[in-house]
Amino acid sequence: MTRNTLLITSPGTVVGTPAAPLRGYVLGYRGYRLALRQPLRRLEVPTDVVTVALAFEGTLSLIDAVSPAPAAAFGSVAAGLRRTATIAEHAGVLHGLAVSLTPQGAFRAFGPLAGELGGHWAEAGDVLGPRLRSLTDRLAHTPGWPARFAMLDGYFGALFAYGPDWDPSVHWVWRQLRHSHGLVPIGTLVKGSGWSRRRLELRFREHLGLAPKQAAGILRLQRTLNVLTAHEDRPAEDRPTEDRPTGADLAARCGYYDQSHLDRSFRAMVGCSPRVFLASRRTAALPQPAGRVTDRVTGRVTSTVLGTGG
Structure with missing residues (x-):
């Protein structure tokens, strides 16, 4: 199987494209080797992406950004589709890789466990089974990201x-x-599925x-984030103020x-207003790294110090 050229998106981070036969199921690979002097948050x-992160070194502390509870610490972690944002923290040293799967790919790889992951994080070993340690060890000892x-x-x-395949109606x-x-x-x-509302919800x-x-709420949020950040991510000379979408324009374009209604929904899913989200991207202590998936807004650096506000 052949692959596309690797892309270095930021210091310590490499993105790889999966082989062509896998691209309906795998959105991308992301390798990272970070050795920062400070912790990172x-x-x-929320995205329509299922993520499996395999750790060679370092641990992640995860907490819900909207309804904070005691943080959960993970080495290797599997994260299903979530309706609310996650705050991920690490101590500055992190080495490993992440696999971004479509929901179809997660179901085909993990079967019914993919559905059980919805809204949750889990130890990757609970999803990948006893083969996880062997896979992670082999990846860690394989020289170079292309080979990994x-x-x-x-x-x-x-x-x-x-x-297994998805049900055609799903x-x-x-x-x-x-x-x-x-x-x-x-x-x-x-009506289009031919099922009752209850049956459709259960199967979904x-x-x-x-x-x-x-799921529709996640897709609508992603559309909002893409429109919201498109203006800000253009070079300064190419983004006149008059082209910036107003709140009313953004709401109308994104449903x-x-x-x-937009502000309430955004806060309920992300934990802050759209304005605060954009402001924090501009003022982050570190440059914003590329997202885990190229055509989606997946997050932002909020702080280089653990325990500080985002």
Whole structure:
């Protein structure tokens, strides 16, 4: 299997494209070797991506950004689709890699466990099983990111070869939601699937770990984040103030009733207002690294000191 050229996105970080036959299931690989002088905190926003992070060195502390509770510490971790943002912290030293899977890819690789991951983090060993330690050790001792990513191609290619497929109706519903950025009415999805509303919700949870309405909210948020950051991420000379979308414009483009509805929904999922989210990206102590997936806004650095506000 052949792969695309690796991309160095920031110091200590390399992104790799999976082999062509895997790209309907694997969105990308991201290798990292960080040795910072200070701890780092990052906000990970809700996305339609299932992530498996395999640690060679260092641990992550994860906490819900909207409903804080005691932090959970992980070495290697699997994260399903989440409706609320996650604050991820580490002590400054972190070496490993992350695999970004589509929901279909997660189901094909892990079966019903993919649905059980919805809204949760779990030790990656609980998902990958006893093979995890062997896989992680082999990756850690393999020289160079290209060889590591090729090893992942082989590992996930073998899982996909025999894994279960999504139910066709779930696939159809997900495609409608993705193409509309979460704006298709649930009634339309119920009618198109041929199931009752209750049946559709149950089957969707089995496959993705979330109900269709919850998944739609994530897609709508991602559309909002993409529109919101598109202006800010352009070179200064190419982003005149008059081109910046107003709150009302943003709400209308992304499927909210009005700006108030947008702000409430954004706060409920991210833990801050859109304005605060943008401001924190501009003023972060470290440059914002590339997102885990190239066509999605996946998060922002919030602080280089553990325990400080974001």
